[in-house]
Amino acid sequence: MGTKGIVHMGFNYTLSEQISKIFASESPANELDILGWVWENTSENIFNNIISESPQAPLQPQKQTILHHFIAHFLWAYLDYWNYDYIDQCFPSEDPDGYREHLRDLAKILLEYGQEPPNYEPILETIILADERDENICIQVDDSEGVKEYEVKEIFVELIDSFMERISNIEEEIANSTFFLLFKDKDFLFNFNLFLSDYIQKLDQSYFDDHGVVKRCSYIPQWLKTAIMFRDNGCCQICGKNLTGVFDSLEPCDLHYDHVIPLSKFGTNDPVNFQILCQSCNEKKGDSIYKPQYRYMLPWSM
Numbered sequence: 001m002g003t004k005g006i007v008h009m010g011f012n013y014t015l016s017e018q019i020s021k022i023f024a025s026e027s028p029a030n031e032l033d034i035l036g037w038v039w040e041n042t043s044e045n046i047f048n049n050i051i052s053e054s055p056q057a058p059l060q061p062q063k064q065t066i067l068h069h070f071i072a073h074f075l076w077a078y079l080d081y082w083n084y085d086y087i088d089q090c091f092p093s094e095d096p097d098g099y100r101e102h103l104r105d106l107a108k109i110l111l112e113y114g115q116e117p118p119n120y121e122p123i124l125e126t127i128i129l130a131d132e133r134d135e136n137i138c139i140q141v142d143d144s145e146g147v148k149e150y151e152v153k154e155i156f157v158e159l160i161d162s163f164m165e166r167i168s169n170i171e172e173e174i175a176n177s178t179f180f181l182l183f184k185d186k187d188f189l190f191n192f193n194l195f196l197s198d199y200i201q202k203l204d205q206s207y208f209d210d211h212g213v214v215k216r217c218s219y220i221p222q223w224l225k226t227a228i229m230f231r232d233n234g235c236c237q238i239c240g241k242n243l244t245g246v247f248d249s250l251e252p253c254d255l256h257y258d259h260v261i262p263l264s265k266f267g268t269n270d271p272v273n274f275q276i277l278c279q280s281c282n283e284k285k286g287d288s289i290y291k292p293q294y295r296y297m298l299p300w301s302m
Contacts, residue, residue, distance in 0.1 A: 012177040023191040058268040186292035197266035217269035238281040262287040
């Protein structure tokens with residue numbers, strides 16, 4: 001997986017906003033179930049599949065986090081819902097230019113990630129012309145298997161599928177760029193981890209110690225310590241104490257990497273469930289659940 005990427009931000013903002021809204025709602029499970037109707041999938045199946053894909057993720061920090069896996073699943077549920085809802089609701093359309101607008105939106109996603117979209121204009125003109133005449137005509141297409149006939153709606157679906165095939169090639173880039181935004185959203189991370197804990201407690205016994213607590217990871221890798229320190233601006237996430245040791249002296253024992261949702265409350269060792277706390281705040285927090293607090297400092301006030 002690449003560590004650096006350049007994209008023209010746009011679709012990842014849309015995707016991260018949709019994901020954040022779902023987990024801020026009163027019933028994220030219901031929202032995910034509604035979105036998953038195209039696949040006849042449920043939120044429980046989605047998270048079960050995620051754990052199946054990365055069974056060690058709850059136990060040991062992985063760079064490909066649980067959130068990365070969720071974003072990838074959500075991407076296809078979101079696109080399928082968007083595409084097929086449009087087809088069902090808007091085809092045929094009183095505004096044929098809507099077809100072009102929908103395909104342009106798909107093309108924009110590809111272009112943001114440096115991918116060339118399919119050449120859809122010639123066939124789209126034929127579809128629009130047929131729609132304007134209110135004709136359910138068949139379009140002849142000469143492909144590798146010979147000349148085939150497609151109805152107008154069918155060929156539009158074929159066009160969308162050609163976009164989706166190319167989007168599948170940039171799934172990892174979309175997941176990474178969306179993660180980049182969500183990893184900074186502390187309210188979302190809290191909601192996501194709290195929601196995830198409902199599924200973690202249903203895992204088999206191999207994930208828990210003799211007291212029914214999620215097993216603690218054997219160590220926190222340096223790449224994760226660096227990432228959490230950078231994201232949290234080197235400050236205790238409860239009291240705001242500087243934990244970098246740059247401006248104030250810092251005892252080595254004063255920096256703690258804390259689980260936002262405690263392991264005893266079915267939190268995980270996934271990177272998105274860590275934050276930094278000072279020793280005093282960590283001891284006060286214990287295995288309680290604290291809602292996140294946002295702290296800011298102007299660069300020239302440091």
